[in-house]
Amino acid sequence: MPTPLWDALVRHVAARPVPWHVPGHKMGRGAPPDLIRWLGAGLKLDLTELPGLDDLHQPEGPIAEAQVLVAQTVGADESFFLVGGSTVGNIAMLLATAEPGETVLIARNVHRSVISGLMLAGASALAVAPDWEYDLGVPGGIRVETVARILGAHPEIRTVLVTSPTYHGVCSDLASLAEEVHRRGGRLLVDEAHGGHFPFVQGSPPGALASGADAVVQSWHKTMGSLTQSAVLHLRGNRVDRQRIRESLATVQSSSPSYLLMASLDLARQWMQDEGGRRLDSVVQTLAQVRGELDAVPGVDVLTAERARRAGGVGLDPARLTLGVVRSGGTGIEWGEALRRRGIWPELEEPTAVTFVAGPGDDSRIIGRLVQGLQDVAMEIGGVGEPAEGRRGSRVFPGTEAAEWAALLQELWHNEEGQDLIRPRLARKVRWVPLGKALGLQAARAVIPYPPGIPMLLPGERIRPLHNELIRMGRSMGVRLVGMPSDEEVVAVTEEGRE
Ligand SMILES: Cc1ncc(COP(=O)(O)O)c(C=O)c1O
Known part of the structure; x- marks a missing residue:
């Protein structure tokens, strides 16, 4: 391939x-010795926009060809390489679709980059809460109803804009969501940061593109084997303007994008179509057996x-x-520490x-070690019984009624003195409040x-006892x-500062 x-x-x-020409390390020769020692010949590939590259x-050569191959492989009409992770993908999707003052419907469990995108676009938002999985205390899916x-x-x-799969792996019914949103003349954007591998792994739920989403971002570095920060944005259909996406990406991405990152996307696509996909398939089967x-x-x-x-997925x-x-009587954080002590x-x-997270490099020995590690930690942490006070079913996302939360987010783009850095007319006083x-x-x-980077408290949300409780609990547990x-x-925001 x-x-x-x-x-x-x-x-x-x-x-x-x-x-x-730049980069100044000149294909590694002038790089710091430790970089040379660790990255070696790879530094030769750290190049820039040169003739032929x-x-x-404004891709017309090998980058254009590599992006077309990605689009063809995953069923997109057009795909774009991202060098700032899904973070820039989410921001660009919102800059390209949301007008200043417009209200966007977002899932309450979105990544913080979605909030950044709304702020930069000057858009407002309503947040729809996901269902909740009470046994584990994690968010579930977004219900179409x-x-x-x-x-x-x-x-x-x-x-x-919704996130699917969630950080924990729960997938929403994107096909029904897309149908509902399209029926009303809207468009569905999906943050599929954690789901880039779905088309390559048997038994995966249908991905966002296959389900009819209009724009999708995927952090290929998370699950596809490409380098950290490399990601892709896909478009399908004409509900999202392609030129606005291009312009938004040109605004938020570096003018010196890393060729190492972009080339790793090119290779990751081929790898997952081939050997990498097969390996991950087999890892997933072993994982299914040990569940x-x-x-x-x-x-x-x-x-x-x-x-x-x-839980709505x-x-x-x-x-x-x-x-x-x-x-187990222990927290997930204690489990994490105990596991790390075992490597x-x-x-x-x-x-x-x-x-x-499993990857194509894992195998039954590594999975066996995880199972053994978990069994050992269970012995170490000890007691099985009722969950510690207040823990079971704790809701990380207060404010489940979406309509309660409708902030003009850009209004909150202040410095601590209460001056609005972007639009002084909208200045409100913001203060550090106990x-x-x-x-x-x-x-x-x-x-x-x-991690996971999902806000517990969103800018614009009214602070409630549950927020305080969650923040205090998080602090006490070392989150x-x-x-x-x-x-x-x-x-x-303190109201006395309003103009
Ligand atoms: C759901 C979700 N979206 C977006 C992002 C941002 O992705 P990236 O780290 O590729 O910028 C993350 C990162 O963890 C995420 O979990």
């Missing part, structure tokens, strides 16, 4: 050119497809393993659950546990929270 961009890079290097922002009800009450909404064994580990509840369906990413640990590093640790005194105020900054000026304060 052809790899046009990779081939062009290798041809260029093989011709032994003498570089008098094309230009990401809920979206239909909100769209019925807000016929002005043209753009809907039952893991469910038998004392205190552990495996997120199964059945559980995902009960239609399927589960077969390459992801999410384990609820509330019955096993999970993807995500939260108060109620731990999540693992958590205990913030109840009822509108949040001006998101509070985001990292890394970003967006708080200090351990006990949040950034909130």
Whole structure:
């Protein structure tokens, strides 16, 4: 299978050119010694827009060919390479679709980049809450009935953006969502950051493109074997303007995109169509066999497809393993630490659950080691019984009534002095407020546990006791929270500052 961009890079290097251009390390010769030691010959491929190597922002050569191959492989009309992760993909999708002041319907469990996109677009948002999987304490799917009800009450909404699969692997019924949104004249954008491998792995739920989504972003670096930060954006149909997507991407992406990242996307497509896809298939089959064994580990509840369906989803990413640990008496964070002591590093640790990502490089020995590690940790953490106080079913997403949350997000783009950096007319006072005194105020900054990067508190949301409870619980369990000026304060709007 052809790899046009990779081939062009290798041809260029093989011709032994003498570089008098950037990057200044000159194909590695002038790079810091440790970089040379670790990256070696790879530095030769760290090139830039040279004749024959094309230009990401106006592709006509090997980049264009490589993008066309991606589109053909996944069933898109056009695909775009991203060098800033799905983060820039989400921002570009919103810049290209949402007008200033327009309201977009987003899932409440979106990644923080969606909030950035809304802010930059000057758009407002309504948030629809996903269902909840109470045994594990993780979000489920977005129900089409809920979206239909909100769209019925807000016929002005043209753009809907959801995350599927979720970080934990739950897939929403995207085909029904697309049908509903299209019937009302809207378009469906899907953050499929975690689902790029679906077309390549048997038993995966249908991906967003196959389900009729209009624009889709995928972090190929997460599951497809390409380098960190490399991702793709796909378009299908004409509900999203292609030229606006191109212009938005040119605005948010570097003018010196990394050829290593782009070439790794070219190779990842070929790899997953071929050997990588086959390997991941076999890893997924082994994983399926051990799910039952893991469910038998004392205190552990495996997120199964059945559980995902009960929680508003239609399927589960077969390459992801999410384990609820509330019955074990320990937190997911304690489980993560105990596993790391045994050399096993999970993807995500939260108060109620731990999540693992399988890849084409895994095998039955590595999976066996995980199973053994989990059994050992279950012994170490001990007691199985009722979940610790307040943990079971804790809702990470307060504010389930979507219509309650409709903030003009750009209004909140302030500095701490209360001056609006973008539109001074809209200035409101924002202050650092002790958590205990913030109840009822509108949040001006998101509070985001990292990972997964899904805000606990969104800018524009009214701060409720549940937010405080979750923030305090997160802190006490050692969750890394970003967006708080200090351990006990949040950034909130104080009304006296309004003009
Ligand atoms: C659902 C979701 N969307 C988008 C992103 C951002 O992706 P990237 O890290 O590729 O920029 C993430 C990152 O974790 C994510 O989980």
